[in-house]
Amino acid sequence: MNQPRILARVVSGLAACAALSACAGSISQQEEVQIGQQNAAQINAQLPMLNDGTISSYVNSLGQAIARRTSRGDLDWHFAVVNSEVINAFALPGGYVYVNRGVLTNASNESELAGVLGHEIEHVVRRHSVKQMEQMQGANIGVGLACALTNVCQNTAAQAAIQVGGTAVFAKFSRGDEVQADEGGFNNVINAGISPRGMLTFFQKLLSEEQQSGGGNASAWFSDHPGTQDRIADIQRMLNDNGSRISGLRTDSQGFQTMKARLRQLPAAPRATQ
Ligand SMILES: [Zn+2]
Numbered sequence: 518m519n520q521p522r523i524l525a526r527v528v529s530g531l532a533a534c535a536a537l538s539a540c541a542g543s544i545s546q547q548e549e550v551q552i553g554q555q556n557a558a559q560i561n562a563q564l565p566m567l568n569d570g571t572i573s574s575y576v577n578s579l580g581q582a583i584a585r586r587t588s589r590g591d592l593d594w595h596f597a598v599v600n601s602e603v604i605n606a607f608a609l610p611g612g613y614v615y616v617n618r619g620v621l622t623n624a625s626n627e628s629e630l631a632g633v634l635g636h637e638i639e640h641v642v643r644r645h646s647v648k649q650m651e652q653m654q655g656a657n658i659g660v661g662l663a664c665a666l667t668n669v670c671q672n673t674a675a676q677a678a679i680q681v682g683g684t685a686v687f688a689k690f691s692r693g694d695e696v697q698a699d700e701g702g703f704n705n706v707i708n709a710g711i712s713p714r715g716m717l718t719f720f721q722k723l724l725s726e727e728q729q730s731g732g733g734n735a736s737a738w739f740s741d742h743p744g745t746q747d748r749i750a751d752i753q754r755m756l757n758d759n760g761s762r763i764s765g766l767r768t769d770s771q772g773f774q775t776m777k778a779r780l781r782q783l784p785a786a787p788r789a790t791q
Pocket of ligand 1: 636640690698
């Protein structure tokens with residue numbers, strides 16, 4: 518409905534680049550941050566955000582602790598929770614990371630949540646979505662930003678989300694990107710002093726939910742994160758190879774359990790339409 522208008526606004530952010538085909542192939546960090554900022558403003562306005570002091574500050578501090586130790590620690594990182602029980606997470610260029618409430622609900626310890634954040638952070642560190650934008654020809658940028666890019670906008674939340682999702686710079690990542698994000702995410706989590714084992718246990722949990730219930734809240738995860746079964750094997754291998762680095766790292770924290778206790782007190786999330 519209002520999608521063309523919003524899309525036009527987003528595209529205008531890229532206009533300087535889109536107008537010059539010579540520009541294709543190079544998005545500066547400043548442009549990247551601008552793209553992320555514009556899209557984050559749209560998302561924050563139109564997705565149901567979970568703005569709870571205890572939960573937001575915990576997720577933000579965990580995310581910052583992981584992101585600051587990456588090679589892009591200089592970015593102004595932002596972490597926010599979408600009030601949807603659909604299990605998913607996504608990142609915008611420039612350091613804007615979103616995790617759905619469903620991830621918090623289904624994570625049993627800090628290591629599991631850290632694994633999801635570490636993975637999304639790595640997509641930003643590796644500039645996966647920026648590279649996709651750089652590869653698009655100017656004329657196709659508008660199409661590229663459309664909802665066709667992603668399942669996130671269909672699954673994350675309700676109708677409004679579908680509208681805003683159409684404008685967001687969500688990348689649909691390749692399996693290769695996903696493997697990179699797992700490997701980098703694995704190290705990001707370790708560097709923050711947290712055990713990466715939760716990456717394995719969380720994926721296993723999602724897989725068994727997917728197999729038992731035919732998807733439910735986990736189905737979006739599998740459409741946005743292809744090859745989860747292969748990735749479980751990869752993560753198992755990394756855990757085996759890094760035993761000595763991992764032993765002694767923390768799996769949980771008081772902050773995580775306080776966040777979970779607060780989560781249980783909140784009214785239910787609005788139902789997503791799928
Ligand atoms: Zn991913």
